[in-house]
Amino acid sequence: xxxxxxxxxxxxxxxxxxxxxxxxxxxxxxxxxxxxxxxxxxxxxxxxxxxxxxxxxxxxxxxxxxxxxxxxxxxxxxxxxxxxxxxxxxxxxxxxxxxxxxxxxxxxxxxxxxxxxxxxxxxxxxxxxxxxxxxxxxxxxxxxxxxxxxxxxxxxxxxxxxxxxxxxxxxxxxxxxxxxxxxxxxxxxxxxxxxxxxxxxxxxxxxxxxxxxxxxxxxxxxxxxxxxxxxxxxxxxxxxxxxxxxxxxxxxxxxxxxxxxxxxxxxxxxxxxxxxxxxxxxxxxxxxxxxxxx
Ligand SMILES: [Zn+2]
Numbered sequence: 352x353x354x355x356x357x358x359x360x361x362x363x364x365x366x367x368x369x370x371x372x373x374x375x376x377x378x379x380x381x382x383x384x385x386x387x388x389x390x391x392x393x394x395x396x397x398x399x400x401x402x403x404x405x406x407x408x409x410x411x412x413x414x415x416x417x418x419x420x421x422x423x424x425x426x427x428x429x430x431x432x433x434x435x436x437x438x439x440x441x442x443x444x445x446x447x448x449x450x451x452x453x454x455x456x457x458x459x460x461x462x463x464x465x466x467x468x469x470x471x472x473x474x475x476x477x478x479x480x481x482x483x484x485x486x487x488x489x490x491x492x493x494x495x496x497x498x499x500x501x502x503x504x505x506x507x508x509x510x511x512x513x514x515x516x517x518x519x520x521x522x523x524x525x526x527x528x529x530x531x532x533x534x535x536x537x538x539x540x541x542x543x544x545x546x547x548x549x550x551x552x553x554x555x556x557x558x559x560x561x562x563x564x565x566x567x568x569x570x571x572x573x574x575x576x577x578x579x580x581x582x583x584x585x586x587x588x589x590x591x592x593x594x595x596x597x598x599x600x601x602x603x604x605x606x607x608x609x610x611x612x613x614x615x616x617x618x619x620x621x622x623x624x625x626x627x628x629x630x631x632x633x634x635x636x637x638x639x640x641x642x643x644x645x
Pocket of ligand 1: 429430436437446500501
């Protein structure tokens with residue numbers, strides 16, 4: 352709701368400036384007509400909207416591809432700002448910093464290879480709701496959406512990467528629990544979870560989105576196999592709001608467990624993240640190329 356709040360604030364501030372101006376005007380010129388005030392207020396309202404609305408996406412930089420018209424891949428570094436995500440076992444790392452570092456590396460690599468356009472949902476340490484993240488993908492009409500996360504578990508031995516794709520039925524109790532935790536970040540969305548997921552079951556577009564998302568997850572895991580440590584059942588399914596609301600093939604990647612000392616050490620360095628970043632870039636390009644031929 353952040354950008355809506357900004358619009359409200361912009362209108363509010365605009366109206367206050369206008370009101371102050373009117374008071375001043377009426378002091379300076381007692382004959383000023385009420386109709387002047389309405390015209391000024393209208394402009395202020397319009398001004399507030401025209402400044403605030405594009406800002407929500409204007410803050411998102413789309414990096415160009417070598418050829419024009421290439422699909423836009425939106426990379427979403429999980430968490431940010433007041434929401435740090437998981438804390439590493441060392442106590443010195445936070446999920447929000449690692450996801451941002453990894454997202455930047457992936458965006459740089461994709462930009463360098465030049466086959467897709469790339470945008471990040473956040474470029475800095477900024478809080479975004481899940482709806483805002485998905486909204487960026489919708490408004491950019493993204494061809495793919497990747498949400499990057501790092502896991503944490505009570506068992507310090509749990510390690511390896513997992514890829515989640517959207518489904519109405521969770522693949523395991525753990526996947527369901529994880530989706531509930533991620534969805535709970537947006538209190539406003541989680542209350543409508545069951546009804547809206549059920550209502551959308553009949554939605555053909557959603558079915559297609561789920562199938563394409565599962566295809567992307569499988570492709571990514573094939574690229575990652577042998578190069579990145581994966582969990583025993585690395586492809587999981589769950590009802591993630593952030594994925595559903597993107598309206599495009601979308602996966603959520605848990606790059607590893609920062610509650611595990613080995614995974615944390617690996618994910619803390621660019622070199623440690625590089626094999627997964629490369630697998631992601633290759634899977635994204637292969638996926639876009641395959642769907643472009645359909
Ligand atoms: Zn997370």
